[in-house]
Amino acid sequence: MSDWYRDFANSGVGTTVTKQLGLPRPAVLRRHIPGDPLLPGPAVVGSAGEGRLRGELTSLLTEAGVTVLSPAADTEKLSAVLLDATGVTGPADLAGAHDLLAPALKRLRPNGRVLVLGDPPSETASPAQSAARQALDGLVRSIGKELRAGATANLVYVPLGAEASIASPVRFFLSGRSAYVDGQVVTVSAAQLPPAEDVARPLAGKVAVVTGAARGIGAAIARTIARDGAHVVAVDVPAAGQALADVANEVGGTALQLDITAPDAARRLVEHLRERHGGVDVVVHNAGITRDKLLVNMDTARWNSVMAVNLQAQLDITQALLDADGVLRDGFRVVCVSSTSGIAGNRGQTNYAASKAGIIGMVRAWAPEFASRGGAINAVAPGFIVTEMTAKMPFGTREVGSRINSMQQGGLPVDVAETIAWLSQPGSGGVNGQTVRVCGQSMLGA
Ligand SMILES: NC(=O)c1ccc[n+]([C@@H]2O[C@H](COP(=O)([O-])OP(=O)(O)OC[C@H]3O[C@@H](n4cnc5c(N)ncnc54)[C@H](O)[C@@H]3O)[C@@H](O)[C@H]2O)c1
The missing domain is CATH 3.40.50.720 (NAD(P)-binding Rossmann-like Domain)
Incomplete structure (x- = not known):
């Protein structure tokens, strides 16, 4: 999924043409x-x-x-x-x-x-x-x-x-x-921080759960935090079993088929982490869905399914982990995936935007308890991220959506993953209750 316009604008002839016509010149990012x-x-x-x-x-x-x-x-x-x-x-x-x-x-x-x-x-x-x-x-x-x-x-x-x-x-x-x-x-806030960590592998020895890891941004998160040293427990619905197993194998982690909205999901996850791994250090709540419709046309099922996956499951699983004796290890980190739609609102996405705004309130409210237990909870809010989903958008919508930000291009799943990996680090304990947008300074919700 290359950015044809960025590649053109950075080519020999493209540099001249964009300069002369005053067109945007998105950079190749470091x-x-x-x-x-x-x-x-x-x-x-x-x-x-x-x-x-x-x-x-x-x-x-x-x-x-x-x-x-x-x-x-x-x-x-x-x-x-x-x-x-x-x-x-x-x-x-x-x-x-x-x-x-x-x-x-x-x-x-x-x-x-x-x-x-x-x-x-x-x-x-x-x-x-x-x-x-x-x-x-x-x-x-x-x-x-x-x-x-x-x-x-x-x-x-x-x-x-x-x-x-x-x-x-x-x-x-x-x-x-x-x-x-x-x-x-x-x-930032004052926090108990560990002695300097290995900057090359800051998550060495950690166990990290990533939900929705079978594809898209979740798969990128699994790859990035595994690169940083963590053992990844990759979670996704049974229907995504093969893709999930492929990601887990690729990163040397393990797969857990689990619908996070199932009534026993939180209990099963807690038991799995206790029995197989003796606890968990990092939990990334990435699984999310959209069921878009204007509110006037939205049936209750669309509303409820989005709330269940995007918000209620994160609340239930996090609460179960906090309640489970000794499962969260010292310096635990929870990172929740929100969206710029939850900050700016989006036409046709009242359910999605409400659920993603809810995440921001959730991490803010939980931050003091997490701090008192030596942990931290934060959210990332991605903007326009180039995924298979956005690749299917009509050309015009995609071009406009990906350019209306200060970087003049869409982000990559790895950009979201790197921010989550940073918030997961032991040394990031002083960042707590925050929501960091990964949106290239999108004009939406700026
Ligand atoms: N792609 C973007 O531009 C963008 C922008 C803002 C926020 N986000 C958020 O980032 C996250 C990942 O998005 P993506 O684009 O990679 O989506 P995606 O649809 O490609 O992947 C989501 C994954 O979550 C899994 N999932 C869905 N329901 C589940 C459930 N009940 N239990 C377990 N797993 C479940 C799916 O099977 C899938 O593998 C989502 O929370 C999404 O809202 C994405």
Whole structure:
């Protein structure tokens, strides 16, 4: 499923034609390849106001083998620009952000990264300070829309006391794992984190369940977290048995045929994990269905089936795992698949959008309990992802759907999988209750 237009726009003649006609030129995105350096070139780290993270950011980059240049340095091309904006006290301090970013963005290489860190706007009684902190959100989302050539801009809010939680999100947003994650805002929290993990195989020794693993995004998740070291228990309906077995074999995992909406599904899964694996570290709730109709034409069966698979099963299985003594291992992670339809709404998808919005509320509500038990629960909300399903869309609908985002192209299943694999890592425990869109900064639900 190649992107014919992106391939054309990046060909010799295509570059000339698209330039002359002012047509979009979607970039070939830098995706994660195991063994590649975190960044292919140098970075600058600067601050607006009296930031408290600049030193920490510099050491993080240096430890990852990145050359850190002074903002005022020469004209060398940059792979990343990091702005520590934790010191902003009012709108006047934002000029520091402008003064760092404006010249640095001119030097940004294709597939470059802009990452801003700030204090959460909610954590201050001062309206001026809250305004300046919230301003970072508008700044970053606009930079995301201005950048081209595969570059992204994202924001991490870091409350006082949560400084130790930044390493994992900083690495993710700079790496090729976040190729299709743009214009996102993640708030970290203080968490118990394990000693530094093996960056090449951060999930080594972990057992991970992936529902809906027989095909599409679920199969990509299984491949990606197996690559990162986990043993995958691949779950799907009995009707998908052969495809499920193929995926499980390919990733050296095991298959479990299970309809997640069956009345005994949660009990069977819990027993399977206890008996065969002695517990579980990562659960990825990916299985999902659509039954589209305008609400006025939607029968109850369509409504109920979507709610059952997309929302109720995730609630029931997660609750059963929390209730089962000793099945969730220390540092457990649950990652739930939502959708940008659950943020923006979508014509003909009231049932689907309601179920996917429900996921966002679910992870937010469960986050404190997960944190108190040393775990974390998050959601990813994919936008337009190139799958067999989207390949069957009419040409015009597909072209428009895949281009109306800052990357001017659809994402790949692996982009969703990489984000889930990141949230599953032991070091990502400071990311909890969040929903991260994997949508190339889609204009829908932006
Ligand atoms: N493809 C996209 O563009 C896109 C966008 C946003 C969100 N999503 C979400 O990503 C997830 C995966 O989507 P996909 O495009 O790979 O879909 P898909 O239809 O290709 O795969 C879904 C898998 O879930 C399984 N499944 C369905 N009902 C099940 C049940 N009751 N029990 C066990 N397994 C069941 C199916 O058999 C299938 O293998 C879904 O939650 C979907 O809503 C997809």
